[in-house]
Amino acid sequence: MCRPAVALALVLACVTPALADEAMAIVRDADRFRRPADSFVWKITITSQEAKKAPSVDAFEVFVKGGGRSLVKFVAPPRNVGRSLLALGRDLWIYLPDAGKPVRIPFSQRLVGQVANGDVARADYTGDYDARLVGEEAVEGVACHVLDLKAKTKDVTYAAVKYWVAKDDRRPVKAEFFAATGTLLKTGTFDEFKEAVPGHPLATRLTLVDGIRKDRRSVLDYGEVVVRDIPEKYFDKSSMKSLD
Amino acid sequence: MRLLVAVLVLASLVTAVDADEREPDATIWPAALRVRGRLAEEFAYRLHDPGDVSKLKTLGWLEGKYAFSEAVNLRAAVRGWYDAVFKATDRYPANVERDQEASLSLREAILSVSHGDLDVRVGRQQIVWGEAISTFVTDVVNPKDFREFVLPDFTELRIPIWALDATWRLARNVTLETVWTPDTMHNRLPKRGAEFQFAGPDFRFRNPVVRLPDDEDEFSLARSEGGFRLSALREGWDVSLIYYDQADKNPVFFQRRVPQPPRPDVIVLEPRHPRLHVVGATLTKSLEPVVVRSEVALSVGKRYETSDPLDGDGVVRRDTLDYLVGVDFPLAGDVDAALQLSQKILTGDATNLARPGVAGRVTTSLALRLTTGFFNNTLNPTVLFVVGVEQADFRVSPRLEWVLSGSVTMAVGADIFEGRRRTLYGQFDRNDRVTFTTTWRF
Numbered sequence: 001m002c003r004p005a006v007a008l009a010l011v012l013a014c015v016t017p018a019l020a021d022e023a024m025a026i027v028r029d030a031d032r033f034r035r036p037a038d039s040f041v042w043k044i045t046i047t048s049q050e051a052k053k054a055p056s057v058d059a060f061e062v063f064v065k066g067g068g069r070s071l072v073k074f075v076a077p078p079r080n081v082g083r084s085l086l087a088l089g090r091d092l093w094i095y096l097p098d099a100g101k102p103v104r105i106p107f108s109q110r111l112v113g114q115v116a117n118g119d120v121a122r123a124d125y126t127g128d129y130d131a132r133l134v135g136e137e138a139v140e141g142v143a144c145h146v147l148d149l150k151a152k153t154k155d156v157t158y159a160a161v162k163y164w165v166a167k168d169d170r171r172p173v174k175a176e177f178f179a180a181t182g183t184l185l186k187t188g189t190f191d192e193f194k195e196a197v198p199g200h201p202l203a204t205r206l207t208l209v210d211g212i213r214k215d216r217r218s219v220l221d222y223g224e225v226v227v228r229d230i231p232e233k234y235f236d237k238s239s240m241k242s243l244d
Numbered sequence: 245m246r247l248l249v250a251v252l253v254l255a256s257l258v259t260a261v262d263a264d265e266r267e268p269d270a271t272i273w274p275a276a277l278r279v280r281g282r283l284a285e286e287f288a289y290r291l292h293d294p295g296d297v298s299k300l301k302t303l304g305w306l307e308g309k310y311a312f313s314e315a316v317n318l319r320a321a322v323r324g325w326y327d328a329v330f331k332a333t334d335r336y337p338a339n340v341e342r343d344q345e346a347s348l349s350l351r352e353a354i355l356s357v358s359h360g361d362l363d364v365r366v367g368r369q370q371i372v373w374g375e376a377i378s379t380f381v382t383d384v385v386n387p388k389d390f391r392e393f394v395l396p397d398f399t400e401l402r403i404p405i406w407a408l409d410a411t412w413r414l415a416r417n418v419t420l421e422t423v424w425t426p427d428t429m430h431n432r433l434p435k436r437g438a439e440f441q442f443a444g445p446d447f448r449f450r451n452p453v454v455r456l457p458d459d460e461d462e463f464s465l466a467r468s469e470g471g472f473r474l475s476a477l478r479e480g481w482d483v484s485l486i487y488y489d490q491a492d493k494n495p496v497f498f499q500r501r502v503p504q505p506p507r508p509d510v511i512v513l514e515p516r517h518p519r520l521h522v523v524g525a526t527l528t529k530s531l532e533p534v535v536v537r538s539e540v541a542l543s544v545g546k547r548y549e550t551s552d553p554l555d556g557d558g559v560v561r562r563d564t565l566d567y568l569v570g571v572d573f574p575l576a577g578d579v580d581a582a583l584q585l586s587q588k589i590l591t592g593d594a595t596n597l598a599r600p601g602v603a604g605r606v607t608t609s610l611a612l613r614l615t616t617g618f619f620n621n622t623l624n625p626t627v628l629f630v631v632g633v634e635q636a637d638f639r640v641s642p643r644l645e646w647v648l649s650g651s652v653t654m655a656v657g658a659d660i661f662e663g664r665r666r667t668l669y670g671q672f673d674r675n676d677r678v679t680f681t682t683t684w685r686f
Contacts, residue, residue, distance in 0.1 A: 048620055050619070050620050053619060053620055056620055056622075056650075057650075067416075076650065077649075077650025077651065078280070078650055078651045078685040078686055079647065079650060079651060079652075079653055079683075079685050081280060081685070082280075088417065088477060089480075090480060090530075091477060091480055091482065091530060092530065097399065098397040098398070098399055099372075099377055099397075099398055099399070100370050100372045100398055100399040100402065101372035101373075101374065101383075103375070103377060104375060104482065104528040104530060104535050104537060105530075105535060105572070106530055106532050106533040106534070106535055106572075107530075107532060108532055108533045108574075109533070109574075109580070110578070110617075110621075112621065113620060154531060154532045155480060155530060155531075155532045156532065157532075216620075231314060231315075231358065232361065232413060233358050233363055233413075236363075236411070236413060236419060237475075238363075238411050238419055238421055238475070239363055239411070241372075242317075242319075242354070242356045242363070242365060
């Protein structure tokens with residue numbers, strides 16, 4: 001009587017880690033569609049829209065280097081020029097010219113429109129979340145793995161993410177982002193896949209829609225990418241003023 | 245002379261940089277040159293009798309940066325203003341008009357050079373230490389311009405100095421910054437009769453008093469100042485230790501009696517800037533979505549005026565500990581809140597201290613800032629409330645910013661002060677004002 005139960009437990013004990021490894025491998029592969037190299041510069045334009053309002057456009061230049069480091073320079077509109085964000089792993093600062101110094105801020109704070117600081121400054125789901133494969137589902141005709149991502153620590157942008165990844169090439173397709181309370185904060189869709197870097201297809205558009213007010217949306221367009229080594233000083237908060 | 249020294253140091257640094265750190269592409273000058281600026285019209289109306297315009301200032305900033313390469317760049321900024329209030333009203337005396345009517349100043353002239361893990365910035369600059377907003381606990385390097393109290397932006401309040409600022413990256417997320425400056429400028433205080441003239445020390449002399457001018461040379465190698473900041477980031481804890489050797493940027497009035505027989509002795513008040521050794525630390529930690537920050541600074545050698553008639557020079561030493569603990573957190577409805585507690589603690593008795601704003605041995609302040617945004621952050625209300633706990637004096641500054649376009653913003657606001665006459669905010673009880681500012685950035 002107890003033999004099948006033991007066998008089942010053994011099977012589960014072997015299968016569960018294997019499934020978790022598979023889930024993490026899927027997330028890792030999907031991350032590659034949002035990260036062209038270990039060290040690169042990426043230009044991002046964010047268009048924020050709201051019903052009956054003229055859209056606003058913000059532009060950024062993002063310097064990314066291994067170890068979860070990124071520097072986001074605000075390049076438009078003129079009222080924001082001079083600001084920058086520095087992410088060192090799970091730590092984030094903003095440089096405000098009016099204050100004249102870097103100030104520590106949370107990743108979840110809103111950057112513009114529906115975009116949180118972490119949406120631009122950190123795109124490492126593999127490092128930030130534990131993944132669990134929960135099923136399969138088609139999104140607009142694309143067969144997808146469905147994954148539940150749970151934040152490894154409280155220091156990340158979202159407490160949980162429901163993530164749809166294409167089964168064929170493991171590109172990210174859709175994501176729902178949740179607060180710790182379980183509230184849906186926003187929904188994201190990834191598209192406009194292009195070889196912005198030769199031989200490396202990338203998602204060059206992410207559309208974020210507010211979880212409650214569906215008329216509020218922000219479109220992140222990823223433009224020119226330059227793969228190059230970036231000096232260490234770009235990732236030192238004491239250099240943020242001189243890099244302005 | 246100081247310009248010559250600066251130019252020589254800059255030239256030697258440029259030539260020291262390795263040629264291989266230069267990027268030929270960046271030397272195409274239109275791409276390497278960046279120019280930007282802003283023009284602002286600032287209007288303020290004083291609410292109390294006599295209610296009148298107190299500011300009609302046109303302010304312009306122009307700054308440029310030229311990148312010789314990724315390792316070397318030169319930046320310069322000038323600021324100019326003209327305040328028409330001195331022509332529009334006759335409320336202010338001539339000395340205030342001379343001091344505040346117009347200004348043209350070099351705000352920045354910095355050569356930045358990077359070589360490996362070393363970054364050097366030489367020139368006229370602001371060097372900002374500290375983690376908290378709207379406070380100066382460890383922001384000790386630059387003198388401040390208090391001619392409009394603490395109401396302008398902090399980059400406007402800080403007076404740039406000629407300095408050498410070098411940063412070494414000792415290891416990943418560990419840096420050592422050293423600063424040296426012969427530019428020993430003091431805080432700039434409002435003249436007698438100015439809108440935000442500070443209440444002076446509470447002297448009660450029966451004898452005639454002569455106050456000497458505060459005219460110490462502001463550029464001195466012998467009295468040069470300097471210090472270091474060691475910063476480390478580990479497991480999300482951002483910690484720094486600081487030491488800075490400087491002259492007190494506020495004057496301390498030393499007394500001496502000069503016999504004038506047969507007439508009574510004359511009391512001579514001589515402003516001096518005693519040497520201070522500032523030892524401090526800062527700390528921040530993000531506990532998503534909350535950020536905790538703290539600063540502490542011990543000023544060794546700090547001196548205060550005393551009204552004790554038995555004290556020979558009218559000044560006592562009270563080493564002073566300043567600290568703050570702050571927390572930033574989101575409230576419901578997209579409101580960001582920042583709550584900050586700060587204290588100034590004097591080592592020793594504070595009974596006869598004559599300086600306004602020092603409530604006693606312990607002076608406590610509590611600040612709350614609330615900010616939010618409506619209509620895709622095109623309408624941004626902010627309110628700052630700061631209260632002195634012991635004397636219940638306070639400041640409330642609501643402000644509503646309207647983003648008209650990517651380049652133009654308008655803001656209406658108010659600065660309300662309440663409290664007893666000799667408290668930090670109460671001294672401006674009659675200076676409540678409403679403000680209107682238009683800013684164009686390019």
